[in-house]
Amino acid sequence: MSDTLLLERPGRLAILTREIAEPAAGELRVRIRFAGICGSDLHYFLHGGFGKVRMQGPMILGHESCGMIEAVGPGVDPGRIGEWVAVNPSLPCGECDECRTGRSRFCVDMRFMGSAMRNPPIEGAFRQHVICSEAQAVPFTGEALEEAALAEPLAVCLHAVAQTGDLSGKRVLITGFGPIGALCLLAARHAGAAYIAVTDISPNALELARKLGADDAFESSRAGALDGLTRGRGQMDASFECSAHPSAIADAIAATRPCGTVVQVGMLAAETTAPLTHIVTKELNFRGTFRFDVEFAEAVRLIASRQIDIRPLISQRLPLTAADKAFALAQDRSRSMKVLFDLS
Numbered sequence: 526m527s528d529t530l531l532l533e534r535p536g537r538l539a540i541l542t543r544e545i546a547e548p549a550a551g552e553l554r555v556r557i558r559f560a561g562i563c564g565s566d567l568h569y570f571l572h573g574g575f576g577k578v579r580m581q582g583p584m585i586l587g588h589e590s591c592g593m594i595e596a597v598g599p600g601v602d603p604g605r606i607g608e609w610v611a612v613n614p615s616l617p618c619g620e621c622d623e624c625r626t627g628r629s630r631f632c633v634d635m636r637f638m639g640s641a642m643r644n645p646p647i648e649g650a651f652r653q654h655v656i657c658s659e660a661q662a663v664p665f666t667g668e669a670l671e672e673a674a675l676a677e678p679l680a681v682c683l684h685a686v687a688q689t690g691d692l693s694g695k696r697v698l699i700t701g702f703g704p705i706g707a708l709c710l711l712a713a714r715h716a717g718a719a720y721i722a723v724t725d726i727s728p729n730a731l732e733l734a735r736k737l738g739a740d741d742a743f744e745s746s747r748a749g750a751l752d753g754l755t756r757g758r759g760q761m762d763a764s765f766e767c768s769a770h771p772s773a774i775a776d777a778i779a780a781t782r783p784c785g786t787v788v789q790v791g792m793l794a795a796e797t798t799a800p801l802t803h804i805v806t807k808e809l810n811f812r813g814t815f816r817f818d819v820e821f822a823e824a825v826r827l828i829a830s831r832q833i834d835i836r837p838l839i840s841q842r843l844p845l846t847a848a849d850k851a852f853a854l855a856q857d858r859s860r861s862m863k864v865l866f867d868l869s
Contacts, residue, residue: 528542540846553658555662559842562852562863568639569855579641585649588614590638591656593610594662608661613660613662679833681705681712693719698721704838706765727859729814733838746869759783760782764777787812844866845868
């Protein structure tokens with residue numbers, strides 16, 4: 526039997542016990558060991574969704590996971606049994622125009638774990654066993670399997686960094702220092718950024734930013750705190766806006782030099798605003814960034830080799846039976862950064 530964490534409705538979680546499924550042709554079964562709580566999981570838990578995406582009924586959340594291959598279906602090498610893997614939550618169709626042109630993140634028939642964009646939703650990873658395609662199980666050769674649970678959010682940040690072009694020797698601002706902001710810092714530094722400033726309202730988040738190598742960390746709610754970054758026409762070559770708060774968006778735009786790039790990474794449940802006049806008058810390259818494609822395998826490799834060391838981000842590990850506590854911690858920026866479910 527297999528334990529599964531179900532979101533019955535916003536704010537209400539329950540653990541179910543189900544039969545263990547067998548993989549079909551081209552599939553394998555992963556015994557999940559660790560799964561991270563993401564910001565989108567919190568939006569489902571608190572609000573039932575985000576933007577226009579709403580849960581239509583009970584669903585299984587979770588799309589940041591890793592584990593060990595336990596069984597394989599026909600056509601899959603049985604030698605993979607026992608292999609550590611990071612689970613890529615994306616399963617594009619491979620046939621639509623977007624997939625054929627190398628933009629599978631926009632697949633018109635995407636099956637993404639733990640998402641209510643389809644009805645019924647695709648089951649997520651907050652459960653002991655996951656069936657996935659062979660390609661979704663990316664081998665992990667690192668020392669500690671739990672680190673592979675952060676491959677998905679790191680892939681998101683690697684894709685965000687790719688929106689700016691070459692960051693070598695550049696000055697970078699990151700607004701909002703939750704898990705995505707922290708991973709953007711690590712990804713930008715890996716890409717060669719020479720100077721990285723971080724803004725947030727949480728002193729604990731700013732302290733972690735300094736430990737992770739931020740050159741400066743500013744409390745954005747303090748009057749005048751960002752004057753050194755935003756005076757004149759801005760000094761940053763690129764900014765990664767990771768909060769989607771209107772004031773943070775304005776700060777990122779103000780701090781970015783003319784013809785620089787602002788990458789909007791964060792998404793909120795509701796629409797927000799941006800000072801479009803300054804985007805126009807500074808000729809800013811204002812870009813969105815959505816999920817990832819080839820970056821997932823790269824994220825797994827960088828974590829396994831610790832070329833990007835994500836260990837300082839893992840703040841708590843809790844069992845599924847402590848799900849309410851885990852979701853409470855994930856909302857508390859003063860006590861946590863990345864909360865993992867430990868399903869070992």
